[in-house]
Amino acid sequence: xxxxxxxxxxxxxxEMSLIAxxxxxxxxxxxRVIRREFGSFIIRLIMQxxxxxxxxxxxxxKIGAGLGGAPSGAAAATGLTFSTILVPGLIAVxxxxxxxxxxxxPLVRDFSYSKEIEDRVLAPVPVWxxxxxxxxxxxxxxxxxxxxxxxxxVSVHAPGQAPQLQPNWLAFVVVLIFASTLMSSLGLLxxxxxxxxxxxxxxxxxxxxxxxxxCVYYPWAALxxxxxxQALVCLNxxxxxxxxxxxxxxxxxxxxxxWAVSLALVGGSIVFTLLxxxxxxxxxxx
Amino acid sequence: xxxxxxxxxxxxxxSSAAGDVHAVNGITLEVQEGEFFGLLGPNGAGKSTAIxxxxxxxxxxxxxxxxxxxDVVKHPAQAKRQLGxxxxxxxxxxxxxxAENLEFHGRFFGLSVRESKVLARELLERFQLDDRADxxxxxxxxxxxxxxxxxxALAHRPYVLFLDEPTSGIDPQSRINxxxxxxxxxxxxxxILLTTHYxxxxxxxxxxxxxxxxxxxxxxxxxxxxxxxxxxxxxxxVTFDADASRIVxxxxxxxxxxxxxxxxxxxxxxxxAPAGLLGRIVSLGTAAGLQxxxxxxxxxxxxxxxxxxxxxxxxx
Numbered sequence: 291x292x293x294x295x296x297x298x299x300x301x302x303x304x305e306m307s308l309i310a311x312x313x314x315x316x317x318x319x320x321x322r323v324i325r326r327e328f329g330s331f332i333i334r335l336i337m338q339x340x341x342x343x344x345x346x347x348x349x350x351x352k353i354g355a356g357l358g359g360a361p362s363g364a365a366a367a368t369g370l371t372f373s374t375i376l377v378p379g380l381i382a383v384x385x386x387x388x389x390x391x392x393x394x395x396p397l398v399r400d401f402s403y404s405k406e407i408e409d410r411v412l413a414p415v416p417v418w419x420x421x422x423x424x425x426x427x428x429x430x431x432x433x434x435x436x437x438x439x440x441x442x443x444v445s446v447h448a449p450g451q452a453p454q455l456q457p458n459w460l461a462f463v464v465v466l467i468f469a470s471t472l473m474s475s476l477g478l479l480x481x482x483x484x485x486x487x488x489x490x491x492x493x494x495x496x497x498x499x500x501x502x503x504x505c506v507y508y509p510w511a512a513l514x515x516x517x518x519x520q521a522l523v524c525l526n527x528x529x530x531x532x533x534x535x536x537x538x539x540x541x542x543x544x545x546x547x548x549w550a551v552s553l554a555l556v557g558g559s560i561v562f563t564l565l566x567x568x569x570x571x572x573x574x575x576x
Numbered sequence: 577x578x579x580x581x582x583x584x585x586x587x588x589x590x591s592s593a594a595g596d597v598h599a600v601n602g603i604t605l606e607v608q609e610g611e612f613f614g615l616l617g618p619n620g621a622g623k624s625t626a627i628x629x630x631x632x633x634x635x636x637x638x639x640x641x642x643x644x645x646x647d648v649v650k651h652p653a654q655a656k657r658q659l660g661x662x663x664x665x666x667x668x669x670x671x672x673x674x675a676e677n678l679e680f681h682g683r684f685f686g687l688s689v690r691e692s693k694v695l696a697r698e699l700l701e702r703f704q705l706d707d708r709a710d711x712x713x714x715x716x717x718x719x720x721x722x723x724x725x726x727x728x729a730l731a732h733r734p735y736v737l738f739l740d741e742p743t744s745g746i747d748p749q750s751r752i753n754x755x756x757x758x759x760x761x762x763x764x765x766x767x768i769l770l771t772t773h774y775x776x777x778x779x780x781x782x783x784x785x786x787x788x789x790x791x792x793x794x795x796x797x798x799x800x801x802x803x804x805x806x807x808x809x810x811x812x813x814v815t816f817d818a819d820a821s822r823i824v825x826x827x828x829x830x831x832x833x834x835x836x837x838x839x840x841x842x843x844x845x846x847x848x849a850p851a852g853l854l855g856r857i858v859s860l861g862t863a864a865g866l867q868x869x870x871x872x873x874x875x876x877x878x879x880x881x882x883x884x885x886x887x888x889x890x891x892x
Contacts, residue, residue: 305653308686315683322680323671408667409728412631413684414656575652576634 312415316423317430324431332438335388339380339439340446347373347447373443373453374543378535379506380443381436385466386500386528388435389473390480393428397481398489401573411574421478421570425563428474433466454540461538468555469531475562476527482569504528509536511544530554578645580736580767581607581630586639588625588791599625601791602639607736607769607784612762614782615771616878622791623771624664627740630769631661644735657685660729662739666721668728670714674705677713678728685732695731703727703757719750726757730766737761739770743777755781775878787882795881802881810850811874814857815842816866823860830856841869 324331351372400407410420444453484492503523505513510533513520523529533546534555545551588600600622607613615623628634630641632652641648644658669677675696682692700706703723708716716724722742729737739758743751758781762768772778778785779799786796795802814820820843828836832849847853850873858868 311686312684315680318683319669319672319680322676326671404670405663405665405667406669406671408661408663409669409681410684411633412656412659412661414653414686414732416653575632576628 309415309419312413312419313423313426316410316420317427320427320431335384335435335438336442338387339384340442342380343373343376343443343446347371347376347443347451347453349448351448351451371447371451371453373447373451374455374540375507375509377440377443377453377455378539379504379532381439381539382469382504382528382532382535383501383506384435384439385432385469385531386473386504387497389428389432389470390477390497392431393424393474393477394481394484394492395489397424397478398484398486398492401482402486402489407574417571417574418567420574421482421567422563424478424481424570425471425474425566428477429467429470432470432473436466436470454542456542457539458541459538462535465531465534465538465551465555468559469534471559472527472531472555472562475559475566478566479562479569482566482573500526500528505532509533509543510546527554527558530558578609579606579642580609580611580644581605581613581769582640582642583626583630584640586626586629586641587637588622588629588634589637598791600629600636603788603791603793605786605793605796607767610762610765610767612758612768612781612783613770614778614785615769615788616773616775616778616785616882617771617788618773621773621789623773623788624740625791626788627738627769627771631659631738632656657732658735660732660734660737662722662725662729662737662742664741664744666718666725668713668716668721668724670712672713673710674713674716674724675700675709677724678731681728681731699727699731718746719753722746722750722754723757730761736767736769739768741771741773743772743774775882779878785878787878789882799878802878810847812845812847812850812854812857813842813870813872813874814845814854814861814868815870816861817841817869818866820861820866823857823864823866826860826864827857830860 397407407420410423411417413420444455447453480492480496503519504526505523506528510520510523510529513523530546530551534551536543536545537548537551583603583605586600586603587598590597590599603622603626615626617623625634629636630643630648632648632655636649643655646655646658648655669680672680678696678699679689679692682695683689687695696709697706700709703726705720705724705727708720713721713724726737726739742754742758746754755777758768758770762781770778770781783798784796785799785802787794787802795805797805818841820841821838824836824838824843827833827843827845830853832847832851832853833845834848835846837844837846843857845853845857854871854873858871861868
């Protein structure tokens with residue numbers, strides 16, 4: 291080769307520190323944008339869970355509608371309120387919503403018309419670093435969402451319908467960390483494989499079935515009466531988030547075995563992260 | 577001396593149901609440090625694919641590519657330090673302000689918060705964007721957005737500045753401003769590679785032009801040399817009020833005329849020494865009782881060169 295190097299090849303250490311600095315800059319950029327639109331960010335976060343607990347834990351018990359008033363199985367036997375079932379479920383939905391949508395939607399927009407990502411993928415680091423930045427940012431937003439939603443779903447209810455929590459906060463935080471990573475890496479995966487023209491289907495084909503069949507409004511154990519469904523929903527990542535949060539917040543209600551939840555949350559986070567970084571890189575570098 | 581850009585037999589083949597498409601079909605180029613180089617060709621000639629490979633976004637099917645001496649295929653992360661890219665579409669971060677776009681670019685390249693703020697301020701001043709520092713990037717006009725994209729592309733002091741079709745779709749005034757800015761950058765020693773499908777743009781700006789079509793380089797030289805080598809002429813077209821056949825022989829005999837095409841009332845005169853020729857043709861016509869209706873003079877252009885090389889009309 292007749293040409294010569296004009297810059298020294300960076301050492302392993304300096305390469306790692308550059309990756310770290312770029313990652314921090316990517317997170318700082320997202321934080322700056324969230325701070326600027328904080329009002330709409332919060333509204334987006336709390337509206338769904340707030341309306342849900344308002345209707346199901348306040349309005350329905352008040353007007354004497356039976357729904358939720360008499361949960362089946364273990365819950366009914368122990369006299370637990372429907373709101374007790376809802377607390378971990380609705381936090382799980384928020385983690386899912388924030389993790390998946392916060393990553394997938396901007397990405398689809400990026401790849402189709404805004405092309406804002408072009409500048410970031412030209413940073414002097416491997417392309418997967420930019421994808422990892424997206425996962426971390428989505429996960430942090432999902433964790434934040436959980437802490438915002440928790441007090442709302444705990445405090446909104448009709449008299450006598452208070453949720454009965456027996457929280458293990460350490461377990462709560464650990465479950466949240468993996469649940470958020472799982473959901474935001476799923477978001478990156480969806481954002482990189484979905485055809486931008488079909489983004490409207492994301493809600494009806496992915497988000498809705500995941501939510502309604504995610505053991506949000508009923509514990510997994512209660513599905514024992516519908517064995518085929520109980521088996522089928524095991525494919526749904528949200529089930530493990532809901533059940534993990536039940537273990538952390540309402541263990542008296544019964545939950546999926548901890549080993550199964552841990553395996554799914556930890557294993558799923560790793561698999562989806564690796565897989566989504568791969569699809570992201572392939573989408574960016576052709 | 578390090579070449580700014582070097583490619584060796586670069587290929588990119590896309591497989592599709594209809595068969596393989598050779599978007600880039602063996603391009604070998606060398607751009608010198610400080611050179612203003614143009615890739616000229618019609619849409620679909622392979623320019624964007626070539627620039628995509630040089631800027632690490634497209635992996636070549638075959639061949640080698642170096643920017644500032646760094647192998648872009650083997651060491652893309654390091655190569656990205658060497659290149660600044662201005663794409664065809666607006667890729668500014670529309671959720672950030674003008675200043676923040678520059679600051680975060682600096683931070684993506686490893687600068688500290690303070691360093692990147694200083695850098696942003698310098699660039700805003702240099703590119704006359706300081707009064708818009710706190711505007712949202714989404715509020716900029718097309719010309720200003722492009723200026724910001726150029727400022728951002730130069731922020732990390734790249735070895736080569738790549739501009740992909742920078743003047744397609746911008747207004748004439750912005751185009752003139754852009755040309756001026758690019759000339760200044762070139763004067764300061766910046767190596768620049770520009771792709772364009774505008775003949776006059778390549779002619780106006782570039783020291784050297786590679787004409788590409790169907791993924792291949794057809795010619796690679798200075799615009800003047802390309803025109804000379806092809807023997808392109810100035811073309812003077814004069815339209816009279818009546819059939820001009822009676823003066824064809826006299827015009828052919830005039831000094832500097834190489835060839836005359838006659839079409840009814842119009843004469844198309846090809847000349848290598850066109851000085852004063854138009855006046856001469858007009859007075860020949862007047863002497864023969866013809867009135868001039870219209871007259872144009874077209875200097876030799878890369879368009880004529882393209883026509884000669886490919887044997888077909890240039891399609892923009």
